[in-house]
Amino acid sequence: MSDLKYCQGPKCHTYYTQDRLKGTKGSKTYQTRRRSSLYYGNGNFCDQRCMYDWFDKHGTQAVNHFGRLNEAKHLTEENAWIKDYDWDSNYENRTYVFRNSITREQRPLTEDQYNDSNYTLNTGE
Numbered sequence: 813m814s815d816l817k818y819c820q821g822p823k824c825h826t827y828y829t830q831d832r833l834k835g836t837k838g839s840k841t842y843q844t845r846r847r848s849s850l851y852y853g854n855g856n857f858c859d860q861r862c863m864y865d866w867f868d869k870h871g872t873q874a875v876n877h878f879g880r881l882n883e884a885k886h887l888t889e890e891n892a893w894i895k896d897y898d899w900d901s902n903y904e905n906r907t908y909v910f911r912n913s914i915t916r917e918q919r920p921l922t923e924d925q926y927n928d929s930n931y932t933l934n935t936g937e
């Protein structure tokens with residue numbers, strides 16, 4: 813039994829499920845889930861409810877700690893390129909294009925470039 817992790821949900825142990833009920837007769841308790849793999853919130857929570865419980869309790873404090881956004885971020889023209897495709901009139905062939913979502917400029921794109929998730933015209937964030 814190595815590398816078992818506890819769900820970080822602050823109320824995990826208060827949800828009445830059979831898998832949380834542990835111990836021997838007369839001293840059973842509902843316990844925080846412990847698993848080799850947790851699939852929510854970067855592997856920290858057993859389910860969405862526990863993830864949101866954590867956020868309800870700590871979210872504001874966490875945002876303040878890691879840096880609250882106090883002004884709008886801007887996505888500029890240089891980073892507004894999206895990959896898209898158009899169908900021909902028979903819906904048989906696709907024509908792939910880069911389309912700038914601000915300027916509406918279009919540039920040619922190959923299918924391979926479309927499928928390559930690393931290929932982009934965007935230069936930054």
Ligand SMILES: [Zn+2]
Nearest residue numbers: 819824858862
């Ligand atoms: Zn949980």
